[in-house]
Amino acid sequence: MIQLQKISKHYPVGFGKNEILKDVDLTIEEGEFVSIMGPSGSGKSTLLHILGLLEEPSAGQYLFQGERVDKMNEKKRTQLHRGAIGFVFQAYHLIDELTVYENIETPLLYKSLSGSERKSKVADVLDRFNMVAKKDLFPNQLSGGQQQLVGIARAIVAEPRVILADEPTGNLHSDQAKVIMELFKQLNEQDKITIIQVTHSDLNATYGNRIIQIRDGHIQG
């Protein structure tokens, strides 16, 4: 499903350049649950951003579902964001001015679904995550774990093929983290959603079925 071939990424720094990723080759099959691990500054987040089409690689090829996407224009990239890729962030990144319901509804708005379709999909997700009672609250009225649940609900409401999670439990304490990881596992097994997470935690990595170690921009082993 995802094929990276000789992907490199560097940023200009002063007169030289700062190499983040060097010749990364990676293949991820449909339905996998992959954990990317590595120390700070090793390039994990950059790799995830490239996978999520938020950044363009400096060199190399990226095939998503068999299609070249590394040099895609904004419009097509946005199409993938709308349909195929969902994001979960460490800092949740919910929109403060929107209620739980409205936050979850946002991706559907941009997919221009009809009002009734949106309603039923959001209702399904709320139901599934047991958040119906909280749907009219604003993010700052929720605990961190609940906010991340909303973040995940928002990521899956548009039924993506793959979820990219950037340290999804980084801001949570362990009980909450467990709930979130169980949820990812469930999504992976029941809904067959491919999940790629960046994590520092060995415990969290055990929920997945494959671990990729990255160090100084290289994939180890």
Next chain:
Amino acid sequence: MLLRYILIAFRNLRRQRLFAFINIAGLALSMTVCLMVLKSTKKEFSYDKFHPAASRTWRITSQATTQEGKHYHMASSPLPLANVLRQDYAIAEDVVSLYGVLSGNVIEGKKKLPVNGAFTEPSFFRVFGFSLKSGDPATALSAPNSIVLSEAAAGKIFGNTAVMGKVVHFEKMGDYIVTGILAPPPGLSHIDYEAYASLSSVPALEQQGMLPNRSQDWNQVQDGYTYVKLKPDVSKSSLATALAFISQRFYQPAAKGIGSITLEQQSLGSISPSQELYNDIGNASPWGKVLAAIAVALGLLICACFNYTNLSIVRSLQRAREVGVRKVNGALRWQVFLQFITESVVMCVLSLVLAILMLILAENYTSIGIGFMSGEPVDFMLFGWFLVFSVATGVLAGIIPAWALSSFQPAKVLRNMVDIKLFGGLGLRKTLIVIQFTLSLTAIIFFVTVYRQFAYKEAFNMGFSRDNILNVPLADGDFQLMKDRMMQVKGVEAITASSGTLGIPRHSGFLQVKTATNGNRMQIGYYAGDADFLKVMQLKLLAGTDFPRTMSRNQEQYIIVNEQMVKSLNLKSPSDAIGKAIWLSDSSMVSIIGVIKDFNYQPIEVPIFPMAIRFVPDQFRQLQILINTKDKDALMAGIKAAWLEMHPGQTFTGEWMSDLLYEKTSGKEPVSGVAILVLMITVIAALGLLGVVSYTTFTRRREIGVRKVMGAGVSGLVLLLSRNYLRLIALAGLIALPLGYLASQLFLRIFANRISIGFFTLAGSFAALLCIALLAIISQTWRAASSNPVDVLRND
């Protein structure tokens, strides 16, 4: 989707109260002015829209060149033109001529009422969209001495409107039978007379000498107006050609010593706003005024938009994450762009609501017009314009921040929010602040100059007395009899009869004089006054004597002139002038009997020109009564009683000369108008600065915390945080001081007697602005600098 955008906009407004307040207050203030201007502009452009074939109707104007080579573009045209166009050319469907000289008093019973009317033809009702409430438009103006009255005039003269067939008796222009009452016109028109009499009455009036002989005179272009409704298939150029032929046929080309006239056409739609032709009729504002009002309003509005732009950009750090999240969730750039534009439009529509409220309050509860208030009611059409206008403002204000915000790359803003480089951020922001304060300071300097000049004008000694003088009209009857009667009132010291009040614009008359020796003609101003004029006005004789008490009332013998007149007669000293003969325009000869010291007989805008005081009892319009009593009420009552005794059945209107001068020449209105604009622009700029300082200080709170932990003191921090803004204000001052100086100089050039713009005006204005700016800056930086560093450092 749009609903969602609007919802978010409202939630944002609620969360960011300071931001919302600054923007809405500034926008609403400037929009109020814009709405006033929009209203009055709409009125200015709504003239003459109701005529049946407005696009085919033209007014004929005259380009007149005088014998001296002076050039005038007159709105009027010679009277015989209409018949020539009708008879000799086949281009016109209808021609109408309008002869605006039917003005004078109408006598009805014991009442005397001024009526302003015109002579015209039956085609008037075919060319223009006026209609009759009663009477037949085809015949109402056919027969000689028939007249059509407006409803207001009918009410004024007869007290009701059932007046068909009654006789209107003009004091000096004969009797007319009412043959029609005008229906109220469906819109505004530059043609706005109270009465229209048949043009066929004019020949008889000319024969009787009641009107000058002009109906066949091609060289008189003062009071006739000619309108042509072309046939549908005739083009403008045919009319132009016809007019060129007519000009050639009746006039020689202009040359030295020969005056000439060239006829031109002006479309009915372009008459208002007025192009300031000579002799124009109607009360439309000139283009210059319309454009100036629009410029002022837009200037204010742009200042308020700057606030929105600035604050949105400063605040964009707080919105950046939201943009990133939206893009990751599938939003395209234009969708994010649209969202931010929607927010600014919502802001502007809210401001519009407030502005409309302020407009209603301003129009109902204050009398301080800014010069362009109009009584025009607000209709749906106008309301639609308001709405369109506020949406356009929203787009204008929101376009830069929306562009900047929608350009954010999600990967950057979601990962690391600190190092976002805003699109032109700092430079743009600084530029906008500098522009605002430059405008504001320029306006303040201008205002101070205007205020000082008008204060100077009020205190200026014009060289004649104005206190304790009561003006009473001299309607008819003999001035000497009136004087004698009034002198019996207790408290009256002296009385003079005069043609007008010194110092009031357009009260002086003008005449051409010739000296016997060189025969050169020159134009001088004059007042008609009697033997007591110098005494009551306290004008100082330099040579010669006052008018003798016994003078012929019919034949002018003597004239008193001022020093300027002596100079322009090329005489060395005032005493040389005594006894010199002067020929007046009507070629009567008078001799100079006295020379008076120069004084400002016209408002001080104008320098002192040669002038004269003549003894012409026909032109006496009023008595000016000098009093010597404290008990003004009793005196007023005595004078009123005496006056009513002489003028039974009329209304007494006495007025103190000092009050009249104050009312007609003081700068109260322009000063208060400019003051309001200055206040608005300064408030808007100060609010904007307050907002920007508040937000940037907020974003630097961690730096402040760190510095405090390192041992920085509050005053040092305040200085550090304020320094950049002070530099901007200084830069604005650098630009605005010369600009304000120039603008003030331009204004002062209107006045022949003027103040000089001193160092203190400039320095004081700058100091005032600096104080306001400091207040805005320090209120914010002080708060930030004295906050407890632990609070900010812990939260991060």
